[in-house]
Amino acid sequence: MGFRGRDVISILDFTRGDLEELFGLADYFSSNRRSYKLLEDYVVALAFFEPSTRTRLSFETAAKLLGAKVIGFTSEEGTSLAKGETFADTIRMLDGYADMIVVRHKNEGAALYAAEIAEHPVINAGDGKQHHPTQAMLDLFTIWKLFNKVDGLVYAVVGDLRYGRAASSFIYGLTLFEPEKVYLVSPPLLRARPEVVRVLKEKGVKYEEKRSVEEVIGEIDVMYVTRVQKERFPDPLEYERVKGSYRITLKLLEKAKDHMKILHPLPRVDEIDPEVDSTRHAAYFTQARFGVPVRMALLSLIVGVKP
Amino acid sequence: MSPEKASLTVSKIRDGTVIDHIPAGKALAVLRILSITGKEGLRTAVLMNVESRKLGRKDIIKIENRELSSKEVNAIALVAPTATINIIRNYVVHKKLRVEVPDDIVGILKCPNPTCITNKPREHVVSRFKVASRSPLVLQCVYCGTIIREDEVEKLLMA
Structure with missing residues (x-):
């Protein structure tokens, strides 16, 4: 299918071949870091209805390095949404100004709805607890760079698998490849949602639900850790019950394989001990840096230009 | 009778x-x-x-x-x-x-996920479900991915 002119709503809309094409170009941008004029005549709108640091800034950096003009907002305050304008009308307006719209919103399905309204491509930068496809793209790219492959590895996805869109999208992304096994590690309250588990089953991925990382630490090649998504808990008491229920420490890592790498979409709160940052296992800051070349590759492929 | x-x-x-x-x-x-x-x-x-x-x-x-x-x-x-x-x-x-369950169920059922975009007031998004399985009946919200089963359908009918 390729990326040209397409919306990016879920990573499941793409094939392994699409992602490999993306990785190839991201790799190029990663080793040839400079300004380009590939998107010189384009305007990219960043419509962040929900807070963001990395995703917004890496999209902005990516667009600017490609020569595009960037417009947008970073919260509903300061826009006419505060006056009661609908999401739909805001998207219609941006569609008139920009050639691509990057949307983040707290409601699941907002990006798909935006794509139905807009004529220009819409990129989902996170819709509620559901999808975060560009995060999954850079997560998989990081693994592809670190291991030269995504297939054949044993993964543990750790943390808030219920409300975490990065975790869900990463699991979806793995189903496009051939992982050896995927452990879903979470407190019982934060298990992966039925629709996520359903995709694992449908695609025939070997998976197992576990309660603690200790059970699998010696077996895994990649540990994907996520934060408990405080902002998505309908009941604050429920959050209090699970917060701090898992923590990656130096002691835990004593039992890990030498080459085991830890990824985290960030921000982290207390789920990875800062002492872990300086170990050979920590790959989350490298991962965050790859956000720029991966998003450069994505924007270029959607427009249909290559360096 | x-x-x-x-x-x-x-x-x-x-x-x-x-x-x-x-x-x-x-x-x-x-x-x-x-x-x-x-x-x-x-x-x-x-x-x-x-x-x-x-x-x-x-x-x-x-x-x-x-x-x-x-x-x-x-x-x-x-x-x-x-x-x-x-x-x-x-x-x-x-x-x-x-009768046969249609592939797309549009505007008939309310999505049970309160944070689904179809439940956002004033946005006028029409709910849409696709059939994930016919027997047993399993439906999935096209917007938020929420799965609903046969026994939940009746209570999700829009008035």
Whole structure:
């Protein structure tokens, strides 16, 4: 299918071949870091209805390095949404100004709805607890760079698998490849949602639900850790019950394989001990840096230009 | 009371639709799917829990002067998969139809996920579900991915 002119709503809309094409170009941008004029005549709108640091800034950096003009907002305050304008009308307006719209919103399905309204491509930068496809793209790219492959590895996805869109999208992304096994590690309250588990089953991925990382630490090649998504808990008491229920420490890592790498979409709160940052296992800051070349590759492929 | 006796108590309709073999107790849910509230002025007979050779007990609905569209017919399958539809013209059965859950279920069910975009006030997004499995029936919200099962469908019908 390729990326040209397409919306990016879920990573499941793409094939392994699409992602490999993306990785190839991201790799190029990663080793040839400079300004380009590939998107010189384009305007990219960043419509962040929900807070963001990395995703917004890496999209902005990516667009600017490609020569595009960037417009947008970073919260509903300061826009006419505060006056009661609908999401739909805001998207219609941006569609008139920009050639691509990057949307983040707290409601699941907002990006798909935006794509139905807009004529220009819409990129989902996170819709509620559901999808975060560009995060999954850079997560998989990081693994592809670190291991030269995504297939054949044993993964543990750790943390808030219920409300975490990065975790869900990463699991979806793995189903496009051939992982050896995927452990879903979470407190019982934060298990992966039925629709996520359903995709694992449908695609025939070997998976197992576990309660603690200790059970699998010696077996895994990649540990994907996520934060408990405080902002998505309908009941604050429920959050209090699970917060701090898992923590990656130096002691835990004593039992890990030498080459085991830890990824985290960030921000982290207390789920990875800062002492872990300086170990050979920590790959989350490298991962965050790859956000720029991966998003450069994505924007270029959607427009249909290559360096 | 046998179905024959039941038919004695309700006169035949001249033109319209008879929905037969509705699982017992589901007639009101079928009426909700068809948006029939009684205020439309249609002469409608609702028989509930009558004997049936096929189902043990069943519900029947007779609606005068309204022929159901195939879209309406298929939506009925969500709550009454065994239902049979007879379109009546001039007292005789003009057409017999079987119901089948449509691939896309648009604007009939409310998504149970409160943070789904289809539940956002003032946005006017029409709910849409696709069939993930027909037997057992499993539906999935196109917008937020939420999965609903057969036993949840009835309570999610929009008024």
